[in-house]
Amino acid sequence: xxAAQSPDGGWSGNWLMWTPLVEHxxxxxxxxxxxKTLRAYGRLPG
Numbered sequence: 001x002x003a004a005q006s007p008d009g010g011w012s013g014n015w016l017m018w019t020p021l022v023e024h025x026x027x028x029x030x031x032x033x034x035x036k037t038l039r040a041y042g043r044l045p046g
Contacts, residue, residue, distance in 0.1 A: 013027075
């Protein structure tokens with residue numbers, strides 16, 4: 001999961017985004033979700 005992180009520090013979806021606006025909105029949601037997952041599994045400091 002960490003290897004898929006983009007240079008700006010976020011993550012994007014692995015599905016086709018139909019507009020750049022939707023891609024931007026989903027990017028924020030997915031980044032927060034992945035950070036929570038990494039923290040839950042001890043991959044990030046608490």
